[in-house]
Amino acid sequence: MAKHKKTPQRLDPKRARQLIAKIEKVCSGTITTRMKVCGKPECRCATDPDARHGPYYEWTRREGKRLLHSVVSAAEANDLQTAIANYRKVQQLMKEWEAHSVELIRSTHPQSPRRNHH
Numbered sequence: 394m395a396k397h398k399k400t401p402q403r404l405d406p407k408r409a410r411q412l413i414a415k416i417e418k419v420c421s422g423t424i425t426t427r428m429k430v431c432g433k434p435e436c437r438c439a440t441d442p443d444a445r446h447g448p449y450y451e452w453t454r455r456e457g458k459r460l461l462h463s464v465v466s467a468a469e470a471n472d473l474q475t476a477i478a479n480y481r482k483v484q485q486l487m488k489e490w491e492a493h494s495v496e497l498i499r500s501t502h503p504q505s506p507r508r509n510h511h
């Protein structure tokens with residue numbers, strides 16, 4: 394078996410910005426799938442867990458202080474999954490960009506007084 398070695402690589406900030414610029418959609422939240430029982434006593438789902446209906450896709454997200462749940466189609470869930478992954482990618486890229494910016498700013502102003510952390 395081939396081993397994948399992931400060395401922590403510092404991103405070029407230009408590349409981080411380019412990658413962010415390419416992203417079309419970002420969404421927050423999570424997608425969960427559920428199987429449901431319809432409630433009809435004659436239906437197979439009443440006795441067989443494998444015969445439950447679905448999957449149904451639910452998108453859970455925060456809007457301000459409220460937690461919102463919505464049932465979405467499989468196609469929409471798929472689209473949302475991509476956008477959610479993009480959101481996380483942008484957050485990661487922003488962190489890299491920020492770290493690089495701090496280094497850059499500090500090296501540009503080597504003489505500024507440093508405040509100690511307490």
Ligand SMILES: [Zn+2]
Binds near residue numbers: 430431432438446
């Ligand atoms: Zn059923």
